[in-house]
Amino acid sequence: MKPLPSSKVYATWLALMRIMTGIIWLIHGVPKFTQSDQFMPPNGFITFYVTHGLQLTHGPYHWFLATLVQPHILLFAQLVRLGEVLVGLALVFGLLTRLGGFFGAVLALNYMAALGSVAGFNAWASLNACVLILSVTNFVLPTGRMLGVDVLLGARPRTRTVHAEFVEEHPLDGPSAPSAPP
Numbered sequence: 004m005k006p007l008p009s010s011k012v013y014a015t016w017l018a019l020m021r022i023m024t025g026i027i028w029l030i031h032g033v034p035k036f037t038q039s040d041q042f043m044p045p046n047g048f049i050t051f052y053v054t055h056g057l058q059l060t061h062g063p064y065h066w067f068l069a070t071l072v073q074p075h076i077l078l079f080a081q082l083v084r085l086g087e088v089l090v091g092l093a094l095v096f097g098l099l100t101r102l103g104g105f106f107g108a109v110l111a112l113n114y115m116a117a118l119g120s121v122a123g124f125n126a127w128a129s130l131n132a133c134v135l136i137l138s139v140t141n142f143v144l145p146t147g148r149m150l151g152v153d154v155l156l157g158a159r160p161r162t163r164t165v166h167a168e169f170v171e172e173h174p175l176d177g178p179s180a181p182s183a184p185p
Contacts, residue, residue: 014149018097021146024137025094028107032087042084049080056117064116086110094141097151104141111135 035042044050053076056068072079086106093103114131115121126132140146147153 011149014146017140017144017146018150020137021094021097021100021141021151024107024134024141025091025096025103027134027137028087028091028094030091032084032091035084035087039084043080044076047080049076049083052117053079056119059119060116068117083110090138097147097149097153099156100145100147100151100153101142104138104143104146107138108135108142111138 040047042048053068053072057065057073060068087110090103090107090110093099094107111131111134112121115126115129115135118126118129118131120126145153145157148157
């Protein structure tokens, strides 16, 4: 039976997965800045996405879209595109990786919910679900510790010196248990 690879091998593969996830976020976020007329309100994709989401959703998420997002769509459009780019940069450079993974998961869940349901099969058979799983992996595991800046931010392991101490014990002169009464 072959032994398992070293932890360094696993860490390297996880770092590559982290970098690729960051690139995916950047591929989707950067064009929202470079071609902002296609994304930003009033005629951009975000307007269609929110309107479509209002038709498909119900319950608390519908309330969120109708009450908070739609009236402040310009602010949310800025937050979406900035969030995607910041998550992408965090993951590519391995800087605050867990925070980037958390916000990547929040964004992906939001996109899945806006498409109608997080519980349906179609929601989980999408790019959003894949990016959600990859982002959660970056949130849960310390993927920024290899090929990332997080290794510089983390606590250095402290080396402790253990000193053994020998305490001499003198032999007993007699029995150590009290004698029983007659």
